[in-house]
Each structure stands twice: as C-alpha cells, then as structure tokens.
Amino acid sequence: AQSVTQLGSHVSVSEGALVLLRCNYSSSVPPYLFWYVQYPNQGLQLLLKYTTGATLVKGINGFEAEFKKSETSFHLTKPSAHMSDAAEYFCAVSDLTGNQFYFGTGTSLTVIP
C-alpha cells in the first residue's frame, strides 16, 4: 500500500511570502499525484495534478508543484501568499488503476497580514 506524508500539520507565512508545503509519498511505481485545497465548510477542490510528462505542474491560484522521483516528493509552492490562501491543503496519490486514492493528513496554512 502507498502512503503520503505531509510534513508540518500547521504552516504560517506572512502575506507576500513564499508558501512551501511538503509532501512525500512511498511507492515503487510513480503514481498519480494531486494537491487539493479545502476551505471551511467545503469539500476538497483540486489544485493541481501530475500524471505524466513535465515534472513541474502549474495549478490554480498561482500554485505549482514539482514531482521529484528521486526524492519521492511533490512539494507545493506559491511565490507570494495571499490572505485568501488560508485553508487546509491535502496531498494525495493514486495508483495507476484509480482504485485507490491515498490522502495525507493535511497541512493547515495560516497567512499573517
């Protein structure tokens, strides 16, 4: 079975600062990789995904993530944090069959004015 580790359950950044949310996965076969964002009282929304091809993936709201096979990582970044980015972020992996989606425990992002 695969697993997803998100380092840091809480991350605080100042408005305008770099956002870096870490995600590592365990898999012998490169899986599909996703980042989701959850705002209060809402479901998870897809930010970006990696399936094949270019390892730097751009998503919505200025976020991007880079798939690094050698490090089994898929960290999420945004150059400049905005107050509206405050939310819970989940990293997820799925196997190639789509039969299983594994979610990390989430990282709560706080943006300080």
Next chain:
Amino acid sequence: DARVTQTPRHKVTEMGQEVTMRCQPILGHNTVFWYRQTMMQGLELLAYFRNRAPLDDSGMPKDRFSAEMPDATLATLKIQPSEPRDSAVYFCASGLVVGAGSSPLHFGNGTRLTVT
C-alpha cells in the same frame, strides 16, 4: 460546471436513529468514493464503487454502515443505528477511470452529521 451533489448538507439526529446520506456523482463518472473526515482521524476511506459495484468497503463498520448505488446517478450511505462517535463530515467523491488511467477525484461539499 459539473459538481458532485450531496444531501443533506447538515443532519442532526439522536443516537439510535437511521441516517441516510445521498450523493449524485458527476454525470459520466464511473467511480464513487465515500470518505469520513474528523479532526482526530482526518480523511478516512469508507467505501468505493466502480460502475456501481462495490470494490472495497473495508473501511466501514459493517454492523451499522451500508453503502449502495441504486443507479449511476445516486450513491447512498446509511448508518443504522447511529451513534455519537459517527459525528463527522461525510464526503462523496467521483472520478472517471478509463483503461490504465484515472481522473482526479471531484468532491461534494459534504454532509455534516451530528449524533446526540
């Protein structure tokens, strides 16, 4: 914009009562997942379906939980009898699996269940 629709959004019930949560997956999607989210446990997979057939429901307490897909446009999750520890937000998500590839999951806004 296609969405996964879950009803009800909120449910408050007393211990011992039956609870039914409904989910309408995105039209054309062939995979449906049920998750439960709590502060303590995070996101827990309860069950998932492919082409309406249950593929895995090992995450569900079998004695009280049941999940079905009566048709391609409706998935249900029932709890009978409900207990206070069932209080959580229940999410339905749908996706499309074709051949060797799969799409991301699309989530509904959840049903917030409170059992008193």
